Amino acid sequence: MQMEKVGKVVLSLGMILSLLAAYNVKNNIKAEESDTNTIEENKNGPQQNRYYTIIDENGQVIVEEYESEDDEPKTLESNDYKVVKTRGNDTYEEAKKNVDKLKMYRSPGEYDIEAIADTKDIQYGVARIVGYVKYKEYDGTGKGRSGYTHGTSANDAAYISTSSDGKTVRVKQAGVYMDIPASSVKVSEYTSNSQVSYYYGKDGNFYHYYYTGSYGSKSKLSGTRVGYTPSYLKNQTKYYSYDGHYFYSDYISMLKDYQTGVNYHNRAINASQPYYNYYQYLSFRATTHFSAANFNQLIDNAIKNYDNVDDTTKLKNQGQALLNAQTKNGINASLMLGVTINESAWGMSYYAKDRNNLFGIGAVDSDPDKAIRFDSVEECFKYFSYNTISSGYLNGMDWRYRGPHLGDKLSGINVQYASDPYWGEKAASFSYTLNDNNSNKDYQKYDIAISKKGELDFYKDEATKTKIYDSTSTSTVNYYVYEGPATIIGTSSNSYKVLSDTVLNAKRTGQNAKGYFDIDRDYVYIKKADVNLRGAIHSNSPDPTPTYKKGDVNMDGKITTSDLLKLEKSIVYPNTNKLNNTQIVLADVNNDGKVDSRDLLKLEKHLLYGTAL
Numbered sequence: 001m002q003m004e005k006v007g008k009v010v011l012s013l014g015m016i017l018s019l020l021a022a023y024n025v026k027n028n029i030k031a032e033e034s035d036t037n038t039i040e041e042n043k044n045g046p047q048q049n050r051y052y053t054i055i056d057e058n059g060q061v062i063v064e065e066y067e068s069e070d071d072e073p074k075t076l077e078s079n080d081y082k083v084v085k086t087r088g089n090d091t092y093e094e095a096k097k098n099v100d101k102l103k104m105y106r107s108p109g110e111y112d113i114e115a116i117a118d119t120k121d122i123q124y125g126v127a128r129i130v131g132y133v134k135y136k137e138y139d140g141t142g143k144g145r146s147g148y149t150h151g152t153s154a155n156d157a158a159y160i161s162t163s164s165d166g167k168t169v170r171v172k173q174a175g176v177y178m179d180i181p182a183s184s185v186k187v188s189e190y191t192s193n194s195q196v197s198y199y200y201g202k203d204g205n206f207y208h209y210y211y212t213g214s215y216g217s218k219s220k221l222s223g224t225r226v227g228y229t230p231s232y233l234k235n236q237t238k239y240y241s242y243d244g245h246y247f248y249s250d251y252i253s254m255l256k257d258y259q260t261g262v263n264y265h266n267r268a269i270n271a272s273q274p275y276y277n278y279y280q281y282l283s284f285r286a287t288t289h290f291s292a293a294n295f296n297q298l299i300d301n302a303i304k305n306y307d308n309v310d311d312t313t314k315l316k317n318q319g320q321a322l323l324n325a326q327t328k329n330g331i332n333a334s335l336m337l338g339v340t341i342n343e344s345a346w347g348m349s350y351y352a353k354d355r356n357n358l359f360g361i362g363a364v365d366s367d368p369d370k371a372i373r374f375d376s377v378e379e380c381f382k383y384f385s386y387n388t389i390s391s392g393y394l395n396g397m398d399w400r401y402r403g404p405h406l407g408d409k410l411s412g413i414n415v416q417y418a419s420d421p422y423w424g425e426k427a428a429s430f431s432y433t434l435n436d437n438n439s440n441k442d443y444q445k446y447d448i449a450i451s452k453k454g455e456l457d458f459y460k461d462e463a464t465k466t467k468i469y470d471s472t473s474t475s476t477v478n479y480y481v482y483e484g485p486a487t488i489i490g491t492s493s494n495s496y497k498v499l500s501d502t503v504l505n506a507k508r509t510g511q512n513a514k515g516y517f518d519i520d521r522d523y524v525y526i527k528k529a530d531v532n533l534r535g536a537i538h539s540n541s542p543d544p545t546p547t548y549k550k551g552d553v554n555m556d557g558k559i560t561t562s563d564l565l566k567l568e569k570s571i572v573y574p575n576t577n578k579l580n581n582t583q584i585v586l587a588d589v590n591n592d593g594k595v596d597s598r599d600l601l602k603l604e605k606h607l608l609y610g611t612a613l
Helices: 013-019 092-102 252-259 292-305 319-329 333-344 348-353 377-393 425-436 562-572 581-589 597-609
Strands: 003-005 032-033 053-055 061-065 074-077 082-087 116-117 124-131 132-138 147-152 157-161 168-173 175-180 187-189 198-202 205-212 220-228 447-451 455-458 467-470 485-491 495-499 523-528 531-533
Touching: 003 198, 003 467, 053 220, 053 425, 074 220, 082 132, 124 168, 147 175, 157 187, 157 252, 168 187, 220 333, 220 425, 292 333, 292 425, 319 333, 333 425, 485 523, 562 581
Parallel strands: none
Antiparallel strands: 003 116, 032 074, 053 061, 074 082, 124 157, 124 187, 132 147, 132 175, 157 168, 168 175, 198 205, 205 220, 447 485, 447 531, 455 467, 455 523, 485 495, 495 523
């Protein structure tokens, strides 16, 4: 995708005086890389470090390093001004040259470098996300959350649209509609040769294949097991999806649904029966049915079968330690093992061996020695299960809370824990191997309910009269938890008894996040009408939330006179004010299949008198 350069940096009087004296001052102009590394307690973003993992379809963990020089924007700084080099046609050298030019200015001026997306001719495209990216989530409510993803650990996304000013590109990846700066995404027209992720059934097992690697290098196709092939899908056939729930045999059909609305899946093969990866949506509060011997055998098999795992792994013979942490803190031992295999490459990482730290807890690139040193592997499991998960990510009042499951970028621990959008499914994959090795002793032992909306209420008793808390009750901002799962442990006529995400107080009247989980106390009830059972056929699909509303011609999320002006210009001066494909649909407010003066009149009446569109 071609990029153009626009923008500005205004020079103040103080800046001009400084520049006039530049020949006496040695300006500190240097390249800086964005520091995206945070520990778990940092509220500025997810846990992030220099490495990401690839888990192949056989379960082998491959550690790759982010190539930050290619993936991160560089910044040039002087004493008084900053010019940001964004991805596009500009090179780092060009940006530096432009900063040098500023030293010679003797009057106020403007200069900037900014990327503008040129996607006007692309209707059905593939988006390639470049490096570490912060995005704004679009959910149709106006309360979209901020999020993070990394194009190196997952290259492609579905292209939805581009804003009218060209500065923002909307894509879908890992269940989320993301509004991303144009400088961080490359869009190309979809063809049969495009490198896009897909789902594939083989020998009864279900896999998600996706491309990894930094922009500018050759992408690698990686695959992670995401369950057993659903009955409505064929083995050895490619299916497309960017949420892992609704599958399409045709990529263009998928894009058409995505561009129609957030909840629109009519062209999907399983439009009325979405797929939910069991271990990706199972609550961390659920008790595993696997034994210590089952866990130990999994590690022994890895030592035997994988070249990069040997007897020095810190996970060897730690099955009982995992179960002890589960008993003490109420955190599923199998899911926890999946996370540590992913984080420590089967217990072979430096911090695992040197500090018994199997999760990289506390380690950041700026100061790796902040990694916590544990006296034993069991102490590490206890710390992670209580401090990180039970009283952290599963604490309904914690800013990181997005549900009790591994999840993806729409819900679950993955939202704030990792920039890798497929971190959750990677950690979940090992439980399927355990289940295969042990005669299906754990899979689907619980029923899982999936919330229909972004808010799920939790009640004290089966009558559902007294609410204890809800899925949005964080201490700061009330974030919706879409597709939030609840693990069922009982049922009545109108409600389900489910595991509470958060520890409750002694009287079960409120949350006690710093307490210890007790299955005899920490349960709640949800209304059956508020959820769908995982795997059930839905009687009808929810009404779609449009990606943009009719009349929002400039695609800025609101309908104003600016839209009226843009529509008028497109009608009066069509050669110089062309609308893109999405804007044509939005401008056709009377739904007659064409854009003309009748649409202009209807939009004008709406703005003046509030008439319906």
